Amino acid sequence: MSTTGQISPADVDPTGFGLRGADVMPEGGEGYHSGSAWRMVLRVFLENRLAIVGLGMILFMVLFSFVGPLIYHTQQVFNNPNLANHPPSGAHPLGTDPVGYDVLGRLMLGGQSSLEIGFAAALIAVGIGVIWGAAAGLAGGIVDAVMMRIVDALLAIPFLFALIVLGAIFTTSIPELIIVIGFVAWLVPARLVRGETLSLRVREYVQAVRVMGGGTRRILFRHIIPNTIGTIVVNATFQVADAILYVATLSYLGLGVPPPATNWGGQLSNGLNYVFAGYWWLIYPAGIAIVLTVVAFNFVGDALRDALEVRLQSR
Amino acid sequence: MRSIPKLSFWRMAGVATAAALFVAACGGTSAPKTVSGGVVTFAEGPNAPPSYILPLASGSYFSVTNLSDFSQIMYPPLYWFGNAGEPVLNKSLSIANPPVFSNNNTVVNITLKHWLWSNGTPITSRDVIFWLNLLSAATDPNSPTVGTSTAPGPGWGAAVSGAFPANVISYTAVGQYGLKMTLNSSYNPTWFLYNELSQITPLPQASWDKLTAAGTVGNYDAQAEARSAVPGTTPVQYQPTNPGTGTTGALGVAQFLNLQAQDLTTYQTNPLWQVASGPFVLNQYTTSGFVKMVPNKNYSGSPKPTISAFEELPFTSDTAEYNDLHNGSLTIGYIPPQDLPQKAQLEKQQNYSFAPWNDFGFVYFPYNLTNPTAGPIFKQLYFRQAFQSLVNQPQYITHFLGGYGTIDNGPVPTYPAKNPDESSLESTGQVYPYSPSKAVSLLKDNGWTVNPGGTSVCKKAGSAAGDCGTGVAAGAAANFTLLYESGSTPLTNEMEALQSTLKSVAGIDLTLSTAPFGQVISTAFGGCTPTSPCTNWQLANWGGGWVYSPDYLPTGGELFSTGASSNPGYYNSSTADSLITATHTAATAAAETAALFKYENYIAQQLPVVYMPNQPYQLTIYKSNLNGLVPQGVYDEVYPQFYSFKG
Numbered sequence: 001m002s003t004t005g006q007i008s009p010a011d012v013d014p015t016g017f018g019l020r021g022a023d024v025m026p027e028g029g030e031g032y033h034s035g036s037a038w039r040m041v042l043r044v045f046l047e048n049r050l051a052i053v054g055l056g057m058i059l060f061m062v063l064f065s066f067v068g069p070l071i072y073h074t075q076q077v078f079n080n081p082n083l084a085n086h087p088p089s090g091a092h093p094l095g096t097d098p099v100g101y102d103v104l105g106r107l108m109l110g111g112q113s114s115l116e117i118g119f120a121a122a123l124i125a126v127g128i129g130v131i132w133g134a135a136a137g138l139a140g141g142i143v144d145a146v147m148m149r150i151v152d153a154l155l156a157i158p159f160l161f162a163l164i165v166l167g168a169i170f171t172t173s174i175p176e177l178i179i180v181i182g183f184v185a186w187l188v189p190a191r192l193v194r195g196e197t198l199s200l201r202v203r204e205y206v207q208a209v210r211v212m213g214g215g216t217r218r219i220l221f222r223h224i225i226p227n228t229i230g231t232i233v234v235n236a237t238f239q240v241a242d243a244i245l246y247v248a249t250l251s252y253l254g255l256g257v258p259p260p261a262t263n264w265g266g267q268l269s270n271g272l273n274y275v276f277a278g279y280w281w282l283i284y285p286a287g288i289a290i291v292l293t294v295v296a297f298n299f300v301g302d303a304l305r306d307a308l309e310v311r312l313q314s315r
Numbered sequence: 316m317r318s319i320p321k322l323s324f325w326r327m328a329g330v331a332t333a334a335a336l337f338v339a340a341c342g343g344t345s346a347p348k349t350v351s352g353g354v355v356t357f358a359e360g361p362n363a364p365p366s367y368i369l370p371l372a373s374g375s376y377f378s379v380t381n382l383s384d385f386s387q388i389m390y391p392p393l394y395w396f397g398n399a400g401e402p403v404l405n406k407s408l409s410i411a412n413p414p415v416f417s418n419n420n421t422v423v424n425i426t427l428k429h430w431l432w433s434n435g436t437p438i439t440s441r442d443v444i445f446w447l448n449l450l451s452a453a454t455d456p457n458s459p460t461v462g463t464s465t466a467p468g469p470g471w472g473a474a475v476s477g478a479f480p481a482n483v484i485s486y487t488a489v490g491q492y493g494l495k496m497t498l499n500s501s502y503n504p505t506w507f508l509y510n511e512l513s514q515i516t517p518l519p520q521a522s523w524d525k526l527t528a529a530g531t532v533g534n535y536d537a538q539a540e541a542r543s544a545v546p547g548t549t550p551v552q553y554q555p556t557n558p559g560t561g562t563t564g565a566l567g568v569a570q571f572l573n574l575q576a577q578d579l580t581t582y583q584t585n586p587l588w589q590v591a592s593g594p595f596v597l598n599q600y601t602t603s604g605f606v607k608m609v610p611n612k613n614y615s616g617s618p619k620p621t622i623s624a625f626e627e628l629p630f631t632s633d634t635a636e637y638n639d640l641h642n643g644s645l646t647i648g649y650i651p652p653q654d655l656p657q658k659a660q661l662e663k664q665q666n667y668s669f670a671p672w673n674d675f676g677f678v679y680f681p682y683n684l685t686n687p688t689a690g691p692i693f694k695q696l697y698f699r700q701a702f703q704s705l706v707n708q709p710q711y712i713t714h715f716l717g718g719y720g721t722i723d724n725g726p727v728p729t730y731p732a733k734n735p736d737e738s739s740l741e742s743t744g745q746v747y748p749y750s751p752s753k754a755v756s757l758l759k760d761n762g763w764t765v766n767p768g769g770t771s772v773c774k775k776a777g778s779a780a781g782d783c784g785t786g787v788a789a790g791a792a793a794n795f796t797l798l799y800e801s802g803s804t805p806l807t808n809e810m811e812a813l814q815s816t817l818k819s820v821a822g823i824d825l826t827l828s829t830a831p832f833g834q835v836i837s838t839a840f841g842g843c844t845p846t847s848p849c850t851n852w853q854l855a856n857w858g859g860g861w862v863y864s865p866d867y868l869p870t871g872g873e874l875f876s877t878g879a880s881s882n883p884g885y886y887n888s889s890t891a892d893s894l895i896t897a898t899h900t901a902a903t904a905a906a907e908t909a910a911l912f913k914y915e916n917y918i919a920q921q922l923p924v925v926y927m928p929n930q931p932y933q934l935t936i937y938k939s940n941l942n943g944l945v946p947q948g949v950y951d952e953v954y955p956q957f958y959s960f961k962g
Contacts, residue, residue: 078818079815081707081715098715098804099808172828258828259811260814273633273804277657
């Protein structure tokens, strides 16, 4: 990229798509104002039908889990074993579970905790991973080497093993599950962002900030991290899907939220105890909810990656 | 040996069964042909693999899984109890002849049969004295604590303060196979046999009397044989004069063996465990709980094993176990109650037979009365009554146990049917039937503000009538934690239902958590005492209760006497203690029965534990071509030496 005259750090577009108000052409092609860039991202995203389906499914799951209980009232705190294992009927559209809870209502309650844990754990994982990866990549040298060897070492620990150990140490509740999953899942975003940072830190606008006396913190938070936003957003969607699966796995292993709270993984785990009894309504609804939600987040993540990747935009 | 006539029913039934089997066997033509060899696979309980091989087990390891279904196969006790499914002495499987009592039941003479260890050496009185020395040292209140235990020595799960072996003045060998014990008082011979001598397991002194793995075998335990009177005790109790320390003497040997038994990784290779007296010896063991035992070629009892191996398989859940049943790969397993509808199909498709395994025990879980927060509340009888009134046993039996269960009213087993040990209070009706209104009124009448659906709190502190009771502060909340065994679907359902009822009706808030069986019992049996209270648990349910072994008469000393090893929550009541003691010394059968009834009625009313529905030990299902499984051990013991496959 060639520039004419002096520019100030404030002139640098945090999105990395160009310089504010500067008539310059970025490396790789014509530059866009940020508004145009985001519009293009949105346009490409909306062109992806699977993304729309995924978005719709996520929206449905959120409404189902959080608005559903306001419409479909069931008792989900106190059980009634006298109603145990009833098949679907008018009174209980998805039947009842082994202690007499209405399965449809339970699915809504389980969705709340699954989505809460999914979103919050993803936020923590991405937050830690981004800061760690960007700091390592920007610092370079021995600091980078040490920080990334820590990541490598932690990555070498089987993920499920780490989750089980942490899940066994901490009392299982929704906040603790969020923390446990978040603190185990940050390694992948850290690697991704570090790779991006290694590329970004030698860009001219970063060097310009340095020349003009901009500090490391400013470079990190105003220039590096905003320019990895595409990677971060895409990874975050996958992290949500992964976190939902992790909590399902932990619940399956008996390390989920304690009753009367529940989540889809716990419901599926309990239901599988009745697989030979033929109580399908204890298995399919929770299993389908997990699959649909994870697939939906993957659709959205794939579409966001396509939309945010410049080369893929020109398809 | 004297006997108590009330047990003659069981004895006669045992004799009649044995006679019937003998007649059937003599019939010849109807006896099924069997073949030698074959491997019998046996499903372990969900998340409950055996984890301790030493018969001298502390409370943390004192379980059916570790003892009846594992170590006793290799190390049978001196006196074997359980005969053809009846709760009686089994003379033929015992290593010694029945004891002879004399001098007004103050002297006991024991004569060993001439059996052999697996290495070909004889089992002698020295091996019995070796056990007695280790037991004396491990249960001496003056012994130093070792390892992480807070109890003296490595501990013994059946220890009762002042009882065996503290009630023995001396024990001496009489020749190679004889033993003489002098007791500190006159005891009921049946009680002394069923609950005291029953605790003895001969151990191979010539191989195990060591202080370190690399050390040589010696007589390190011998110093503990000399006994001294404990001042101020009535009747006078006796303890070893020199029990040793954690690294010396009998206590040192016990601790060495305890540490070896805790090292699961060496079970397969440790030469200690290769010397056994039972019908099988250990061949393979993995830390995940897979066990393979092979016949002991020098086993002296009868019958001799005919199968080539007995394997115990671990499972993380009852569903995982049922998967193996479903594909027919298990010889002996259990149907989880939720899968009972599949029983007929399983029997037909995989050639299984069904036999519920009932035992001589009862199901409960303890309160931790030493817990600084919950203990003062749990100590209030009205609170325990309210709690018990919210345990809906009929509902649990119907919905969670597949109908296989009976209401539990107290500490004496409901099985076998018409158990003569059961008082009329226990056998008729329910002492504290499910009654939400009674539970609420009990709390309100004793100073509590009851918040159904929320958390009830003590409003009126104090110890007067109508107050919350001694030690319960104003504002104390009915908020407790309950740790229970993971992997069992019926238990999970029971605990969730109980949690719901307690909170919705009486504002008693339970926070549930789960752990594997071994972790639950090691947590609960951590040696809680008033001076060393346990803060890490409040209620603990290991998914069972107690099967009366090695206290084969259900007089409760090992469970409810103050300071007993298997009294995890430290229930203590001078009334209970004296009622228990009265069962030990009754001179006649009628007096014994009356004493037992008084004790059990008191314990049924006082609720030292939460009574849960009695259920079979497991709903056994086994390959129809397997002989020798039924009747199953009434004390949950297994008899692989009886197994054979039909030809």
